[in-house]
Amino acid sequence: MRRWLRHHRYALQVALRRLRGHGLSSLANILVIALMLVVPLLGAAALQSAQPLMRQLAVNPELTLFLTPGLDTAAQQALQARIRTEADEQVAQVRLIPAAQAMDELRADPAWAQAFDALPANPLPDTLVVTLKDTDAPTRIADTLMQAWQHWPGVDRIQLDSDWVRRLESLLALLRTGLTLLAGAVLIVVLATVFNTVRLQALTQREEIAVARLVGATEPFVRRPFLYVGALTGLAASLLAWLLAGLALIPLNRMLERFTHTYDLEWVLHLPPPADLLSAGALTVLLGAVAARLSVTRHTRF
The missing domain is CATH 3.30.70.3040 (Alpha-Beta Plaits)
Structure with a gap:
């Protein structure tokens, strides 16, 4: 057990060192993924906040x-x-x-x-x-x-x-479908971004990987730091996306307040519940690790 923990601690340290070593590239990748995650987060906030609004309309x-x-x-x-x-x-x-x-x-x-x-x-x-x-x-x-x-x-x-209810529900169903498709597109972006990042790092570290193999490093030992790179990229992107989405809701709620005040309504956008945010973050981390696993399998066999 101690040996297993020691290997994972070493892999985590190597992953952090590699992310710092490619600081600008890592930051750009994290920012791209975070910006893609912000859009479905804001869409989910709008859909969930629309439910109480429907009860106020009529x-x-x-x-x-x-x-x-x-x-x-x-x-x-x-x-x-x-x-x-x-x-x-x-x-x-x-x-x-x-x-x-x-x-x-x-x-x-x-x-x-x-x-x-x-x-x-x-x-x-x-x-x-x-x-x-x-x-x-x-x-x-x-x-x-x-x-x-x-x-x-x-x-x-x-x-x-009240046929307007039928039309409003149809509109919300359309928005849910669009949000699902958008989430699928975000999934592809996460996979492609992390896959390409890990591929470039594997090619950059090819000499280091070759030397490690010569001294007896196993394939799991070689691949493990790259998996942590993918997971850490997904984690950092999720945290940044939550921050950006929260900041974006401030001006949006100000504009909504001025708009809904003229109709004597109250509509405030909130981020999804913490459980949903944690689930989305865990999925992003998992996608990052999966993308890294796919990439490292193809690009560490030198």
């Missing part, structure tokens, strides 16, 4: 159930009670609006009053207005309820009154 989605003409009051109340019983976890409120009440409300508007005076009878149906609870996927829940309720006796037609 009221919860509503489903309007237009009842079959001539349906008696007892059947209407039975439908109202059935909705409360079977969908209590998804439904916040169920309101019965009789046709006469709806017509009286429209008559109160001068723009509609003359139009209704010209009609021989009330053309409006009785309706049930169902307000859904606040959830992360209101469109999916609304679609599920619509498919179930449209086959109920007494229900003529169903309308989703």
Whole structure:
């Protein structure tokens, strides 16, 4: 165990010495990777911060159930009670609006009053207005309820009154897909940058590697410092990316505050939770080590 720890301590010291020896090149590589990592970090911050904003934009989605003409009051109340019983976890409120009440409300508007005076009878149906609870996927829940309720006796037609929610969710889904593709591009950049860095270092240290082999150095002993170079590059890039993303959020939040204030909204961008940041950092370190392993396998056999 002590021998294993001694070998890894030596490899870490050699890796740090090599990074310092190529200070400008190492710093440039770390900066390139960090700048690439900042973009998905800011995108993730925007997506996660958009969830509470959706709850401030408007009221919860509503489903309007237009009842079959001539349906008696007892059947209407039975439908109202059935909705409360079977969908209590998804439904916040169920309101019965009789046709006469709806017509009286429209008559109160001068723009509609003359139009209704010209009609021989009330053309409006009785309706049930169902307000859904606040959830992360209101469109999916609304679609599920619509498919179930449209086959109920007494229900003529169903309308989703908050179609903007569907459009907003589609936009967020598009942004998530774009963020995933961007993360894939960052992965490729990390692999290519570290691969090329380790390749150049291996070519520079070829004489040192040849001498080490002559005195009995094993392949794992030769490769281990290069793996630490890749891992340390990924670690330094992750830390720098967190710092740059945090600094970038300061002016962005100032601009957002001025913009959202005009709409009486509150939207503040925050970095992803620490657990997500640590996971992303660990993945970057692992990618750096993997890229170094791939590169050193090809370029240390002199």
